[in-house]
Amino acid sequence: MVVKVDGEVDLSNAAGLRDHLIQQVSEGNYNLAVDLSGVEFMDSSGLAVLISGLRRTKEHDGSLVLVAPTASVKRVLSITGLDKVFEIYDSVDKASARSSA
Amino acid sequence: MAAAPVFSIDFPAEADYVSTARIFCGAVARHYGCDPADIEDLKIALSEACGSAISHARSQEPLRVQASPDGGLLTFEVNGHRRRELQNRAAASAEDTDQHMLALSAELIAALFPDAEFVDTPEGTFFRISVLAGSAGS
Numbered sequence: 001m002v003v004k005v006d007g008e009v010d011l012s013n014a015a016g017l018r019d020h021l022i023q024q025v026s027e028g029n030y031n032l033a034v035d036l037s038g039v040e041f042m043d044s045s046g047l048a049v050l051i052s053g054l055r056r057t058k059e060h061d062g063s064l065v066l067v068a069p070t071a072s073v074k075r076v077l078s079i080t081g082l083d084k085v086f087e088i089y090d091s092v093d094k095a096s097a098r099s100s101a
Numbered sequence: 102m103a104a105a106p107v108f109s110i111d112f113p114a115e116a117d118y119v120s121t122a123r124i125f126c127g128a129v130a131r132h133y134g135c136d137p138a139d140i141e142d143l144k145i146a147l148s149e150a151c152g153s154a155i156s157h158a159r160s161q162e163p164l165r166v167q168a169s170p171d172g173g174l175l176t177f178e179v180n181g182h183r184r185r186e187l188q189n190r191a192a193a194s195a196e197d198t199d200q201h202m203l204a205l206s207a208e209l210i211a212a213l214f215p216d217a218e219f220v221d222t223p224e225g226t227f228f229r230i231s232v233l234a235g236s237a238g239s
Contacts, residue, residue, distance in 0.1 A: 010152070011116035012116040044149055048205060075141070
């Protein structure tokens, strides 16, 4: 399942992303690819939601991978060390190939 | 010689206005010729500071973000007043997410601006960072 995120992710809307990820897991989608190619800005509220989503999928032996983060998002992932926590792919196709392998 | 101008914006201590604070800071920093990479870091740090201030703010007290040039530096300050409840942040985060966010927020600010000043008192929160100004606005 691919979750496409666009625009800016901050305190004002991170809860919406969190709720969407929770809904996906509750519907049995335990392997999520979050497409970040359209995200212009993300702060700690967005990062925390991604971590929470990763934990929820792992509770079901699934995964949450990141796809095509923009330079801005790559920077916050790198600073916080989360680029070592998440699997990151260049494209949805590559992420999908990995999950179906 | 005229005194250096001070730019400020007051807005309700609500999460919906954090993006406005980022736009304000970015515009002032561009006016003063700050490096584009520094501006992006500034927007991240300000977003974190505003988020923290909002989580501690009194519902009726506005949040103030101020920018002031001084020599070759452009200094940004965030002032917020404390309240007892954590209404705004509670709405945007829950369970472990909140703890993750607090830790990540502190980590981001410290990494981007090691000299950032952050004071959390019973009266409220105060945050100050400075970036190098360029020549465009001087």
